[in-house]
Amino acid sequence: MKVKKYSASTMGEAMNKVRTELGENAVILNSKVSYTGGFMGLFKKKMIEVIAAIDPDVENEKMEISRVKTKSSASIIQPVTEKKEENKSNRLVEEELKELKQMITTLRSKNQFEKFNEDVQEILFHLKNHDVSDSALFQLGNQLEKKVQDGAMPVDGRDEWVTREVKHFLHHHLRGIELGGISYKRKYINVIGPTGVGKTTTLAKMAAEAVIERRMKIAFITTDTYRIAAIEQLKTYAGLLNVPVEVVYKIEDFKKAIDKFIDYDHVFIDTAGRNFREKKYVEDLQKVIDFDHQMETYLVLSLTSKEKDMREIISQFSSIHIDRFIFTKIDETSSYGSMINMMSEAGIGAGYVTNGQDVPEDITEVNENEVVRLLMKGFCHERSSI
Template sequence: MKVKRYVVASVPEALPLIRGDLGSDAVILSTKEIKTGGVLGLFGKRRMEVIAAAETKPVPKPAPARQPAARPAAALAASPSGLGMAEEAQAEPATTLGRPAEPPAESWRRPEPPPEPLPEAPSPPPRRDRMPTDGRPSADALQDELLQEVRGLKTWIRQLGLQQEADGRSEPLRQLMERLERQEVAAEWRDRLLEELRTEPDFESLSLQPEALREAARAVIERWLSPFEVGGDILDQARTIHFVGPTGVGKTTTIAKLAACETLQRQRSVGLITADTYRIAAVDQLRTYADILGVPLEVVFSPAEAARAFQQLADKDIVLMDTAGRNYRSELQINEVSSMLRTGSASETCLVLSLTARTADMESVALPFIEHGVTKAIFTKLDETRVYGALLNLSLSHRLQPLYIASGQTVPDDLERFSSRRYAALLIGDGADV
């Protein structure tokens, strides 16, 4: 085995050197970060020590020359040629250093019969598999195996590069990235945030100051989300607002909060419609809120009854409609909810999501509604979780506009308009939980 040591700036730099010196079958035994140069161990440069090795193939030894077998003295004496022992030895073909001497003249050779032609072997039928008849892997199989090895090598190099990059981060920067990972912020947006922070002119000094680094990160996230605040209040833009979403996310309570805000604070006339006739006591819950606020409530069971209910509330400034929480995986049930939302007046649809759900689950819930044209959302149960990254992921990845954030059960106080500044501060935190 041939072993060689390389000292390079990074592991990818050593790969072409290893292939050139040891061949394509070489393997990396170890990698280690070392310091070179400097004085008394100071001011040294960080380098990577790479140990590689390759198997060496043994050189085959030449076969020993075959010496002619010694002939017995009696056989030499009775030789039919009538020559003496010395003359008989001269008649034998001479050898020099194990190689045969010049062959005898043509007159001494016996004529050899021409070789019989070998019968042609029938060509084997084409095989459908990728293994030849001799049991060896085919060229396609070898190519696939080679591609898999190249992909594995690329993955290993990328992971090693990410590890080296993470090792080179400052402690405040590492804590910030770990905080965002715990908040379930997608890797795509964590990497983009890091790239934008690196463009700061004083990034080297900024990365060493925890509070200044968090403030810079808050500013970047606020800039990303500030466009979603443009457009005014949805309650001023549409007369009819439908609320959709899975079960248990707080649609009914959210409708009661909005109705209380419009009735008590803005002095507007409100009408309520509920199609949530599947859940026990769902109608009674909304009817209780309607009685307290003094607003009419219509209960519908079909799209035809929904059209009648809208006619009954035609004199109201705003109509809020509660729909049944349905299985978002069922296309039939999603279409059933959509049929209830077809009204002639200007309307909007809001998706209600709970922040207590995991990011992957919230995305699975939101996508079917987004495919049906829903672009606005209300996020509830802020007070029941400490993980807030799902809102950022859904807003940036799917352009889902957050309108309100609910943080409790109190009507109507625990509901506020979405603020990118307050959300960014909540997501980044104050460093106390690090």
């Protein structure tokens, strides 16, 4: 039997201590009131002393009785309660199935590269964590496996060798797909895409390069008349760059703006961000902008988006000729494989990646070195921690 003594200023406080430590089935063996402290018999503090105990065997027996009672009472629970319990049970089953599916996916992921050498597996798993497509990874794995078997992988400088091999693979994987920023061969630079991907800020960064680094005479056109804030945002950037901006509502306004800026080197065009699932949005866009007019068009995609959504966006804008992708918000994700997957599937290269809101700093022109740098980020650290 477990026996303990408790002291408190009130009986309620003492009982709370007993319940907390010994539980509801504790037995009070004795209690008394005592007085402590004080001065010359005055101001003494009242204290309650309680001696409590619990028998482990009795406690176990009561728990078993409680369990049986609970089980028995379950048979007479009202139908509404049974329905609630059934729903709760179904939710638990669904959660367990979801966890099981995730576990199976993880196991498959761990085993899918088992045919490759351990060194090759390490590289593939790293790129898998970046969400590079399985088809690309198996192609890379086959190439690396042959070279590793032939003894081409050095002991010293291994990471540099791996980086070169990944770059070499991407060069062939993206063969015929052009990378790089504005060509400046066409007068009009246009950005399109869904809402929330950062089109206006990205356009301002691109325009800043033309003004500050290339000393070009540029202007802005915006068709984003749905959001006053977007117009004001572009006007703010225009003011900072000391360039004019025209707001257009229909194709006639667009043609007038083109005539107005006929003597300018380049015109940067901002478009409204709308729900990309609405085909009408793309149709409305084509009613306002003449895409055949010396236009270089960039489709802006956020790397925080799901690949499924990216594919839908690309499909929705397929009626418009897209020259390059721009991938934004790379600072908000640690996975960059979607860039490779989208470029490979669509046959369209990337012009820029952006990593913040600062204009003009947070933008980088895309080339093979930049793509490899992003994909191999953390690889050396991962290896050193194994």
